[in-house]
Amino acid sequence: MISLVGTTALVTDSTAHLQPGVVEACGVTVVPLQVVIDDDVHDEGSEAATPERVAAALREKRAVSTSRPAPAVFSELYERLAAEGADSILSVHLSAEVSGTFESALVASRTAPVPVTCVDTRQVGVATGYAVESASAVLASGGSVEEAAAAARERSSSATSLFYVNTLEYLRRGGRVGAAAAVFGGVLAVKPLLGIVDGVIVPRAKVRTAAKAIAQLEAMAVEAAGEQPVEVCVAHLAAEDRALALAERLGEQLGELVVPGRDGSPVRCLELGGVLGAHVGPGMLAICVAPVPPSPAGS
Template sequence: MHVKIVTDSACDLPKSIYKDYDIDMAPLLVHLNNQDYYDGKTIEPKTVYDAMKEGAAPKTSQVSPEAFLDIFTSYVEQDQPCVYIGFSSELSGTFQSATIARQQILDDHPDAKLYVVDTKCASLGQGLVAMRAAQLAKEGAEVEKIVETAEYHAKHMEHIFTVDDLEYLQRGGRVSKAAAFFGGLLQIKPLLHVEDGKLIPLEKIRGTKKVLKRMFELMELRAHDINNQTVAISHADDLQTAEKLAAMINDKYEPKEIIVSNIGAAIGAHAGPCTISLFFLNNTHV
């Protein structure tokens, strides 16, 4: 029996990849206009972005320990090894929920092969880690090899992204009020990255065209071997800009694949409409 890979909806993987690689997904909750929705299951990202443009302030909730307990138990009871590839513990309590559920299961099933990996990643950065783990699982790799590779990829996963308005991140406590204020001045486009699981402002650039060019430059500086890895671009209802960035990469390099996908409702509720994110490995591909 192959190793089962579980992740959560913050990874923003396209539905086709969940299906192709047999990945199980635990949805975060999205609270919008007094209604609760399951991210990736009962709400579309565009619904969230349209509401935010009209002034709505959606909130999100972590996956509960009980939800993880149900998922993990279903595999442990079949003696199937299971690896959870989790959303950054610095940005959500979801990984803590998974850790609590895992401990409860190990108390009753001490020999269970149940592992949890805190990727310190978000969106398709986390998604690329989950996908690589699932590729190995599909190939029949041992669970220890999958965990080791996932941890390596997580450690070397770059996130370079820009948001249309830092106010959205500030509302959710993801960046400081001061950073949000200065980012909104003079049409400055902030560039951010992820450092040890946290969102860190990187540079301030004026204009969308310049910011895409700078994202591409940073990838050239930081990526070890662009032609030998899968690159990912996620966008918040701005496919046209995401495709421009993909074209810039394809004009000069030949990555194994460029995945372009919507930022899901949970991440999007904090990042806001028109966010563009670029993900790649900054060291040798495993």
């Protein structure tokens, strides 16, 4: 049983990549999305859908897709949380532009036994996780659900999400970029740099080599940080050495501007989960730069 924050239950999905310690400390209920490998459906985070298994399936050109939680999953969860004592629920999720998860939560909210506020962060991955943490901080300080939802939206809108992929093919297969863009990138051997703008994946730059692309990704992240305190996370799929080196360089460049994560590292480094990994493919590197908001009043 999750211990509720006051009388408000906080919900998110598995793509937020919250650390286990954060899930427990913030009292968050995490709803898994699914990875489908061939005809087998697995919850993200299960042994059958680890990042390693997903990356291997992609390399083997097996059929890999993803699936959102059905509205019934959220309905059952909201009913359970209400039965456990919640008199309101805040449900914070990845961009509705790239997943139907928010829509499922919204549909379920209409028949929930207690008021449910659904937040579309217009972000993916760790940026959504940072939004959840900001919402939790507001609730823990005695803030209202509306204030916590506003904090989540503000945190996600201020975050910068950047990523490099070896190929656009996996994004094309999942319908996240057009076929013409994917063909263009393949024909010209372009190494694309992408970002999230208002919930949509958009091109940020086209670079000829992987080394130059990663260098530009790093420079863009430093520029996004500016002169303000930030939390920074590097994510990867089957590219741990590159990711660790990138995280170390960012930590050195940003210095005291970086607010260390709960694990004590200046720049958090993680392997992307199976759901997002299925759409970007092995070799992907991502950086999230999130300005740190002031502490909520009363905290």
